[in-house]
Amino acid sequence: MRQYETFELTFSGSAPRDQWAAIDLEATFTCGQKTTAVKGFYDGGGQYKVRFLPEEPGEYFWQVSGAVSAEGRETCVPAQGSHGPVRASGAHFQYADGTPFLPFGTTVYALASQDDALVDKTIAALKNAPFNKIRMCVFPKHYDYNHNDPPCYPFEKRLDGSWNTGKPNTAFWQRLEAILDRIGALDIQIDLILFHPYDRWGFASLPQKDNLQYLDYLLRRLSAKPYIWWSLANEYDLCGSKTLSDWEEIEEFVAVNDPCRHLLSSHNCFCFWDFSRKHVSHCSIQTKALTEIPRWLLRYQKPVIIDECCYEGDLPHAWGSISGREMAYRFWRCVCSGGYCTHGETFLSDDDVLWWARGGSLKGESPRRIAFLRKILESLPGPLEPWITGWSGLGLLTPEQIKEKLEGGYTPGDFTCLALVSIQRMQPDDRAVHLASEHMWRARCGEEAFLQFFGIQTSAECVFDLPKDKRYRVELIDVWEMTRTVQLEHASGSVQVCLPGREGMAVLITREK
């Protein structure tokens, strides 16, 4: 048994009779004062398994009961290289051992539903890609550029053709796990999508009791995987067969039946899942409105990942036809707003294999730039929070703060107060879009580092107001050419920085030691 690695017990027994999903198989793992209860599962061929993810090293006593009875002792040795599952920490993430985790994700929705050759090719591509998180579905996907049947299905069928969630197809689950484990071994977190609406097989419209039975089996198998995150759905709001209360029940079921309390969220098409709910660990958002990240950070006080913001590619669809440059810019925009971003690639292809849907190889120009950004971000002394200054922050003031500002009195030339008064008078929809347009892509790590992305701004100069009692190095970054040029050293207070007057520039300011 190793800290932060899946510990598995296997027992032989007679196969369950009518169904083998919700079997009676429980285990407890006790280390010192702490006992963790987990459920086991039937893996076919007379094999029963119990999995457990130890988070503390030490002496464990385990006890299995139900379909199998057994007990034993294990010494859990301290982690060597493993960091444990990722958790939310404020507006950011870290592994269980405290190591920061900065998500730079990609998307291969139906990876697990492709044939082995394509899966191999995709995993090989992931090995050389800058991504440390992947969004992928359990169920196959039926959508444009993605109509193939999967190699196998998660359940057996009843005679009437409906899916029997009580009889999981263990071949499917073993194959899925093998894929997940290979990806996990690349230090890539798996944001596993439990439901989605793009379906022709019936998985999107199972009865709710079957949804829960499916989840029960899945949780028994996968909860002990250190790399797993739960995404209740891709575009939960387009799943016409489930009501909001179905979703809430699903959320509760996953949270309660996951002994490891993995990260949990749900992904929207339009209306966000309510990220303020207690079991939700982070905001998993589809949007192009990246300007709103500071507002959402303030609202939810949880990490914000823009898990879909359009894909690099050339599809007819607006969501699948941004340039590599734009994809890279969106990563910069998210990061320089205190959030995170997820990649996807949708290039029309003769073989009908699009990365975002099925995997294959990466063809775009953004991954190199995302790697460049990731390296910069990982070099900073801590995570970034929005750096709110001037008019770009007017939309974040509370009514009380506004009142206070205005009661302070103002003179005719006090344009900030006049702006506030005017903003209050705007029609709400006009105000929302206007405030969005005032956003600046600026983030900071306390007074240790400041990062501004200028995006499409073509300024030839800019001014930063830095703390006067500290000294900084100011670097000019070309986010597309991936160059870094030191512009100033020992900078302090108000500093003017020369910019080249073209798009795609960033300025990184780091405190000198």
Added chain:
Amino acid sequence: MRQYETFELTFSGSAPRDQWAAIDLEATFTCGQKTTAVKGFYDGGGQYKVRFLPEEPGEYFWQVSGAVSAEGRETCVPAQGSHGPVRASGAHFQYADGTPFLPFGTTVYALASQDDALVDKTIAALKNAPFNKIRMCVFPKHYDYNHNDPPCYPFEKRLDGSWNTGKPNTAFWQRLEAILDRIGALDIQIDLILFHPYDRWGFASLPQKDNLQYLDYLLRRLSAKPYIWWSLANEYDLCGSKTLSDWEEIEEFVAVNDPCRHLLSSHNCFCFWDFSRKHVSHCSIQTKALTEIPRWLLRYQKPVIIDECCYEGDLPHAWGSISGREMAYRFWRCVCSGGYCTHGETFLSDDDVLWWARGGSLKGESPRRIAFLRKILESLPGPLEPWITGWSGLGLLTPEQIKEKLEGGYTPGDFTCLALVSIQRMQPDDRAVHLASEHMWRARCGEEAFLQFFGIQTSAECVFDLPKDKRYRVELIDVWEMTRTVQLEHASGSVQVCLPGREGMAVLITREK
């Protein structure tokens, strides 16, 4: 007297004594059953003038009374080349004679406050530019990159140093008019800004009665100019010395005292002027949220001009540092949303002369592209209206229309209805920014022409659903390279168009005759 041209009567008399703004000098011009009353003004040196803009040819009888008494007859000959003042017509503009006017404006705020050499240079530049409208101020402007004193001031000063609006400086007004007339002679409409907040001389904080006296004199002098539009203010909401009711009084005063009923609007920094007010002819908007144009067209049922959407240049400020490409794109975005756009240029310069502020010469890359777009637009059989299809129009549905759509019933796979339900549930600010991001830059001229700008979309193909009973030519346009390539002829119904997979493309579809 010529139709659509300023007719001027000059009389000599003794100079007024204490003040010469609100003098008693009235005139009537009668043609057939129609009598128009105008007021005259004192132009210094014992000269009294009365100006009139005849809109109908015919026999006129005029009568002047007050400081001067006279009467006479004039034959007004039909226009030869002049089209008269521009009026709003639905969501678009046309000259008084019905000729369409498609505004392609620029901005030189303090043009009239520059020395003669710079004014000459600016007018020479305008002669070769694609702009047919200019935004400029009466008063000098004090702001970044624009701190010079004007050659002369509009009023005399009292002994205490305050401006005496009762004593206009006729040299100022004669000079201003000469500049306006030279620009008007280039077939450029003048969107004359009557007030603005960027001031160190006191013109932004005159007492309200002085504001009205200033306007009275200005209207007597300039109302008969065919090329004039009234912009009550630039950024009225940042004018800290005027209340909303001051502004309403100003609006009313201008409208009532302008016998020619010139176009009238007021320009915001944040909250729009209420364009639904009866005297307001069109929406003069500052915004970067160009996606909202169809919503505003629907709300106000008046033409929408985005009179400030950032400027091509390299200033530190976000509003003054977009590329020429982005400026050109914004023109395309406005036009392909049913609105119009205004240009400005803000390049840092050794001589401190920035086009947007003071004039000089144009240095940017957008004017050529704006010329290219203007030519295309003027070749269409009529003005463009938003072309609303699919999800891009969900934000424009009324609550009743939404109810109707949803009551029609929907199936789980009916994603449009699911989207509508989800959108209804969104928090209002999230909904506003989300719907904005669904906007497509698509406009149409009935079934005669369709124009889509793909902006940053890099699609390699797209599909258009055209009327099945008509035939169309489909052209691919590179808005930056300014190329037009016919892709299809005799197209009808659902047509697939190949795109080059790069940014900045547009498709123009015109009906074949």
